[in-house]
Amino acid sequence: MSELPVHVAGSGLACALGRDLREALAAVQRGGTSLTPTTVAEGFTWPVHKLPSEEGEWWDRLRRIARDVVAQCGEQDVEMPLFVASSSLDVGHEEEAASLAGDVQTFADAVAEAIGWRxxxxxxxxACTSAVNAMLAAADLIRGGVVPQALVLSIEFSNRLTLAGFGGMQLLSPDRALPFGAKRNGLVLGEAVAAIHLSTAPARWRLMGGASVVAGATSTGADANAIGAAxxxxxxQAGLRPQDIDLVKPQAAGSPxxxxxxxxxxxxxFAASLPPMVSLKSLIGHTLGASGAAELVLLTACVESGVWPVANHALDxxxxxxxxxxxxxxxRHILFNAIGFGGGHAALLLKDCLA
Structure with missing residues (x-):
């Protein structure tokens, strides 16, 4: 039996650039939005690409945003599989409520209930490969004919623990992220909720292939061999050669x-013929477990709209x-990279079927 195609049937995004794709693209055109100084303890403040402010408790805010983001994908069959991808899960709720909410699956089940999923x-x-690995898992089910469609919902929502952890490891920039920059000095974290509806139904974007490789010896850093292998x-898997790639979206978070x-x-x-590259982390930050979906949604929207994210810093x-x-x-073909703690290195290959 031949593998079935996997297309992006719909997508949605809320990030520091705006509560939906229309707002996000307008902000990209303006050159981005301002960073929010965020304090985790006295004397420990770092900039963050935060979602637009919302009234209410942590769970109430997340429920509203998740519902809005899923709605951007269009009408959904709530009986299809839902993959909830996140690094920090419900840590922010636990901080706010001063109690533990439950195990890992508890969070996903609560999100599903919030969006009326059955x-x-x-x-x-x-970690930071969560959304890419969720897309790979959903795509495997679709390619194999197990299900005709699935929804990936990636969430990285406000909390102090993640920021403090990255700060404690001295990985954060005190000012801004400079991907591949000459003066890069660390990451800037960001918040995002992104949804991607994958389906066998024909659409503009097709997920041609992907892979996830774990390098256990480099639990907090990148490994060149693992990046190459992924x-x-x-x-x-996509049946392509390096010379077939027209654009690369690297991890490039600004880490020295x-x-x-x-x-x-x-x-x-790519040897001597590196294709053009694009970076989005200077606009939305490193959104950790949500980054794979958030950046894919934003990038495809930029291509479709003709709005291009331009870096305004000197490169190394x-x-x-x-x-x-x-x-x-x-x-026509985009190579999309993600790297995360735990030695995770993942790659996706996306095809613009209209090109």
Missing amino acids: GPVFTVST CKAALR GNDAIEAAALTEI SELGMTLATQAPARL
């Missing part, structure tokens, strides 16, 4: 070390990376 619910929590496996490792891995994969010439100042004239 189908099977899965939790994917693999990208090459995604290419093989990890950006350099990723640059070396990409140089090895030693890395040999460039960020495109406009969409490539030919844009």
Whole structure:
């Protein structure tokens, strides 16, 4: 039996740029939004790309935003599988309520109830590769004919613990993220809720392939061999060669070390013909477990609308990376990378079927 195609039938996003894609694209066109200084304890403050402010308790805010984001995808069959992807899960609620809400699946079940979901619910929590791994798991079910469609809902919502943890490891920038930048000095975290409806039904964007590789020896950093293995496996599944890639969306979060490792891995994969690259983390921050879905939704919306995210910082010439100042004239295949704690390295291959 041949594999069934997997298309992006609908998508939705709420992030620091706005509560929906229309607001987000308008903010991209303006060059982004301002960062919010966030304090976790006296003397410990870092900038964060925060969602627009919402009244109410943590769960009430999340319920409203999740419902709005899913609604952006269009009318949904609530009997299909739901994959809830998150790194921090309900930590913010636990902080606010000063109590533990339950195990990992409790959060996903509560989210499903909030959006009126009746189908099977899965939790994917693999740090910053959560959303990509959720898409890969959903795509496997669809390709194999187990289900005709699935919804991935990725959530990274406000909490102090995550910010304090990254700050304690000295991974955060005191000012802003500079992907592949000459003066990059760390990450800037962000909040986001993103939804992607995957289906066999024909649509503009097709998920051609993907892979997830874990490098156990590098639990808090990038591994060049693992990046290469994930990208090459995604290419093989899609039946493509490196020269077929028209655009790369790297992890490129602004880390002094990890950006350099990723640059070396990409140089090895593409040799002397590096394709154009695009980075979104200077606009929405590193949204951790939600980043794979949030950045994919934003990037495809940018391509469709003709709004292009332009970096406004000097790049590190030693890395040999460039960020495109406009969409490539030919844009059919996109390689999409994600790297996370625990040694996770994941890649997706996306095809624009209209190109």
